[in-house]
Amino acid sequence: MDPVCPDATLLSPPPAVAAGPSSWKADAADASRAAGGDFRAFERLYRAHVNRVHALARRMLNPDEAAEATQDVFVRAWQKIGSYRGEAAFGTWLHRLAVNVLLGRRQVLKLERERHLEDDSALETIPARVARTSDLSMDFEAALERLPAGARQVFVLHDVEGYRHEEIAQFLGVTTGTTKAQLHRARMLLRGHLLA
Amino acid sequence: MSLSTDPWEGRLSEHLDGTLSAEERSLLDAHLVTCGECRATRAELEQIVARARALPERAPGTDLWPGIEARVAALAQQPFSAIRARRPAAVRRGITLSWPQLVAAGLLLVVLSGGGAWFASRGPRLAGRATQPAQTSGGTNYAAAHQDADPEYAAQVADLEKALAERREQLDPSTVKTIEANLKIIDLATTQARQALAADPANPYLKEYLSKSMRRKVELLKQATEFASTR
Numbered sequence: 077m078d079p080v081c082p083d084a085t086l087l088s089p090p091p092a093v094a095a096g097p098s099s100w101k102a103d104a105a106d107a108s109r110a111a112g113g114d115f116r117a118f119e120r121l122y123r124a125h126v127n128r129v130h131a132l133a134r135r136m137l138n139p140d141e142a143a144e145a146t147q148d149v150f151v152r153a154w155q156k157i158g159s160y161r162g163e164a165a166f167g168t169w170l171h172r173l174a175v176n177v178l179l180g181r182r183q184v185l186k187l188e189r190e191r192h193l194e195d196d197s198a199l200e201t202i203p204a205r206v207a208r209t210s211d212l213s214m215d216f217e218a219a220l221e222r223l224p225a226g227a228r229q230v231f232v233l234h235d236v237e238g239y240r241h242e243e244i245a246q247f248l249g250v251t252t253g254t255t256k257a258q259l260h261r262a263r264m265l266l267r268g269h270l271l272a
Numbered sequence: 273m274s275l276s277t278d279p280w281e282g283r284l285s286e287h288l289d290g291t292l293s294a295e296e297r298s299l300l301d302a303h304l305v306t307c308g309e310c311r312a313t314r315a316e317l318e319q320i321v322a323r324a325r326a327l328p329e330r331a332p333g334t335d336l337w338p339g340i341e342a343r344v345a346a347l348a349q350q351p352f353s354a355i356r357a358r359r360p361a362a363v364r365r366g367i368t369l370s371w372p373q374l375v376a377a378g379l380l381l382v383v384l385s386g387g388g389a390w391f392a393s394r395g396p397r398l399a400g401r402a403t404q405p406a407q408t409s410g411g412t413n414y415a416a417a418h419q420d421a422d423p424e425y426a427a428q429v430a431d432l433e434k435a436l437a438e439r440r441e442q443l444d445p446s447t448v449k450t451i452e453a454n455l456k457i458i459d460l461a462t463t464q465a466r467q468a469l470a471a472d473p474a475n476p477y478l479k480e481y482l483s484k485s486m487r488r489k490v491e492l493l494k495q496a497t498e499f500a501s502t503r
Contacts, residue, residue, distance in 0.1 A: 115341070115344075119337060119341075122336075122337055122340065123337075126331070126332065126336065127329035127330060127331045127332075128329045130329075130330055130331060130332045130336075131327070131328075131329045131330040134330055135327075142332065143332050143333070143334070143336060146332060146336055147336050147339050147340050147343065150336070150340045151340060151343045151344055151347070154340075154344045154347075155347070216323050216324075216327065217327070231324070235320075235321050235324035235325065236324045236325065236327055238325075241291070256285070256286060256291070259285055260282060260284070260285035260286070263285055263317050263320050263321070264317075266320050267313075267316050267317060267320055270320070271316065
């Protein structure tokens with residue numbers, strides 16, 4: 077017997093560092109392989125989706141925590157990948173898991189409720205009427221980082237990631253009235269930051 | 273909620289998102305016709321939303337995969353956790369395992385998962401054998417179990433083992449321990465695959481699994497030897 081037989085696990089080329097948009101079928105196939113223990117397949121999924129997950133972590137937490145939180149997401153994904161059935165795009169499944177992991181980090185720190193119950197004093201820093209200009213020149217990401225955590229999370233989930241209020245309320249364990257109020261608050265704060 | 277005294281300002285986001293009731297929307301539409309400030313605010317909020325939706329993905333500053341790989345491997349094998357726990361906290365926050373440990377961890381995971389699938393396919397009779405110690409000579413002579421089966425392979429493994437043994441002192445003891453533990457696991461998988469093939473010689477899955485195990489051993493020995501040579 078030839079001991080050096082074709083071995084898909086060892087001989088497959090390494091994934092591209094900057095993978096393009098991954099297709100549903102390719103991701104589903106890799107997810108299935110990863111669920112069977114194929115590390116290479118899981119690495120391909122990582123390469124395909126890490127930028128989006130990292131961006132989410134950076135925006136929901138902060139730049140210092142983003143790398144470690146992103147690792148947490150993929151470690152959890154490895155643990156849970158057997159539950160992915162291919163009924164939705166892998167990216168959708170991963171993204172939802174990522175949101176839960178990222179929110180969980182805050183829950184562990186027992187900050188979540190306090191930040192959602194914080195008063196509206198931050199809004200007082202916004203001018204009631206600001207000088208109007210169409211030039212939103214301040215870096216949007218930097219402005220995002222200045223938002224209070226509760227408003228920031230709702231804004232990121234709704235306006236950046238496209239979740240509905242009902243979904244966000246479920247993620248956060250609050251009512252849609254709260255998420256709508258936080259979203260408006262975040263938008264108004266950003267408007268103030270960006271136009272100040 | 274804001275310093276504005278206009279009661280409609282707080283509803284502009286809902287107007288923008290289309291989540292107002294039909295009645296509320298009609299009332300706010302009418303208000304916007306006459307209120308320039310609310311029109312301007314709504315237009316600015318629209319810009320904020322448009323910019324948010326256009327934000328690009330952001331890659332991490334460094335490749336996070338090695339750390340993820342190490343953490344997943346640590347979940348699968350307690351000794352990796354023990355190694356990690358002994359390392360300084362400052363090191364633990366970054367890539368926590370050395371290069372050969374990462375390689376070995378990855379191989380270990382593949383072997384364990386592949387072995388698990390194989391045992392599952394072979395049923396309880398063979399699964400019971402998995403708990404038996406490997407019938408190898410122990411120590412570093414890992415080729416002993418296979419010399420009779422494939423002389424060419426055994427010679428290749430023996431050469432690599434000899435090279436590794438000569439460089440053993442250049443490696444950290446915990447790295448050596450990890451490599452040896454993984455080699456023993458690969459040997460166990462290989463031995464059991466041979467036993468299963470003896471009972472079912474035509475089984476293509478077993479043939480492939482055996483070849484993979486043998487190749488993994490060669491790869492691990494090569495990588496460990498190359499790493500030791502750079503120390």
